[in-house]
Amino acid sequence: MMKFEHVSLPQRVRFGTGGARENLAAEIEAFGASRVMVIATEGGRELAHTVADGQPVVRWHHEVVMHVPVEVAERAREAAEADRVDALVCIGGGSATGLAKAVALTSGLPIVAVPTTYAGSEATNMWGLTEGARKTTGVDDKVLPRAIVYDAALTVGLPVELSVASGLNALAHCVDSMWAPRADPIDRALAAEGIRALRLGLPQIVKEPAGIEGREYALYGAYLSAHAFASAGSGLHHKICHVLGGMFNLPHAQTHAVVLPHVLAFNAPYADDARRLIAAAFDASDAVEGLRQLREELDAPRALRDLGMPGDGIAAAADAVLAAVPPGNPRPVTRENIAELLSAAWEGNDPR
Known part of the structure; x- marks a missing residue:
C-alpha cells in the first residue's frame, strides 16, 4: 500500500532565458521593497550590477565566502540592519545564496535568488554555517527564498x-x-x-x-x-x-x-x-x-x-x-x- 506525507515549499519560480532583469524587477515590485541588499561575490560584481540595475539597492555586499563562516555572516547581518534593508537579492552560486540565508535566518527578510550555478540551494529551506572546522546545518522556513529567477544566459560564463x-x-x-x-x-x-x-x-x-x-x-x-x-x-x-x-x-x-x-x-x-x-x-x-x-x-x-x-x-x-x-x-x-x-x-x- 502507498502511504506517505509530502510537503511542497511555498515559492514562486520564474524561468526564462534572457529575462533575469525583468523578472527580478517584478519580484522586487511584488514585495514592495524599497531598500534592497544585493549579495554577490567579488567575481560576480559586474553581473550582479547588470541584473539588478535600476532597482532600489542601498547595499551591494560582496564579502562572500565558501561554507559561510559565522563571522562573515555576522558582518552581513550588521550591514543589513545598518542600512535598514527590507529585501535581499542573492546573485550567484551556493555561497551567495548561503549568505543571504544566514541574514534571513536572524532577520526574517525575504530573499529573491538569482542562481548562476546549478547548486540548488535557492530551492531549499536549509541553511549552513561554519565555525572553526565544523559546519552546522539546519532547516528553517525563514531562509527559503520567496522567489527564484532562473535565466540560463547567466550560467554561460560558468567555466x-x-x-x-x-x-x-x-x-x-x-x-x-x-x-x-x-x-x-x-x-x-x-x-x-x-x-x-x-x-x-x-x-x-x-x-x-x-x-x-x-x-x-x-x-x-x-x-x-x-x-x-x-x-x-x-x-x-x-x-x-x-x-x-x-x-x-x-x-x-x-x-x-x-x-x-x-x-x-x-x-x-x-x-x-x-x-x-x-x-x-x-x-x-x-x-x-x-x-x-x-x-x-x-x-x-x-x-x-x-x-x-x-x-x-x-x-x-x-x-x-x-x-x-x-x-x-x-x-x-x-x-x-x-x-x-x-x-x-x-x-x-x-x-x-
Whole structure:
C-alpha cells in the first residue's frame, strides 16, 4: 500500500532565458521593497550590477565566502540592519545564496535568488554555517527564498569544469532524495526527472559551453533536484560532504562530484527501487554504471586528495560522519565501511 506525507515549499519560480532583469524587477515590485541588499561575490560584481540595475539597492555586499563562516555572516547581518534593508537579492552560486540565508535566518527578510550555478540551494529551506572546522546545518522556513529567477544566459560564463562539478552536485541532490529520511514517491519522481535533465544537459555544456539548450536542461534539472531534496531531507551523501567541507575547507561542488559515485555504489545494492529509477533516468542497465558513463563523458573530478584533503584526515572524518549518519539509510553504516568509502574517494578509485 502507498502511504506517505509530502510537503511542497511555498515559492514562486520564474524561468526564462534572457529575462533575469525583468523578472527580478517584478519580484522586487511584488514585495514592495524599497531598500534592497544585493549579495554577490567579488567575481560576480559586474553581473550582479547588470541584473539588478535600476532597482532600489542601498547595499551591494560582496564579502562572500565558501561554507559561510559565522563571522562573515555576522558582518552581513550588521550591514543589513545598518542600512535598514527590507529585501535581499542573492546573485550567484551556493555561497551567495548561503549568505543571504544566514541574514534571513536572524532577520526574517525575504530573499529573491538569482542562481548562476546549478547548486540548488535557492530551492531549499536549509541553511549552513561554519565555525572553526565544523559546519552546522539546519532547516528553517525563514531562509527559503520567496522567489527564484532562473535565466540560463547567466550560467554561460560558468567555466565548463565548474559547470560539471556544479551539475554533479545537483545530481547528488537527486540521488540522496531517493533514500533520505523523508523520501517519498513524489520526491523520487522529481529526482528521476532531475537526473534525466542533467544527463541530457551536462554533456551538451561540455561540447558547446556557450550553447543555451544544455544550460537550460541543467538549470531545470538543478531546480528539480533541489525541490526533491528540500522535501526528502539530507541523506548520507550530504552528511559526508558537509563533514568534509567543514573539516578541510574543500570546494563544495567538487567534493560532491567526487563523493557521489562512492555513495551510490555503497547504497544502491541495498535499495532496489531507487536503483531501478536511477538506472532508467540514466538510460542505462545499471545505476552505478550509468553514473560512471556520464562522469567519463564529463571528465569529472575523481579524488579528494586532488581537492586538498589530507590523507591523515580520513580517520577523523570517518568518526564525524558516523556521528551524523541519517536514519533509514539503506545500508547499515559502520566506521569501517565509511572509512573504506572515504579512502576510495580520497584515492580516486573506481567505486565498483
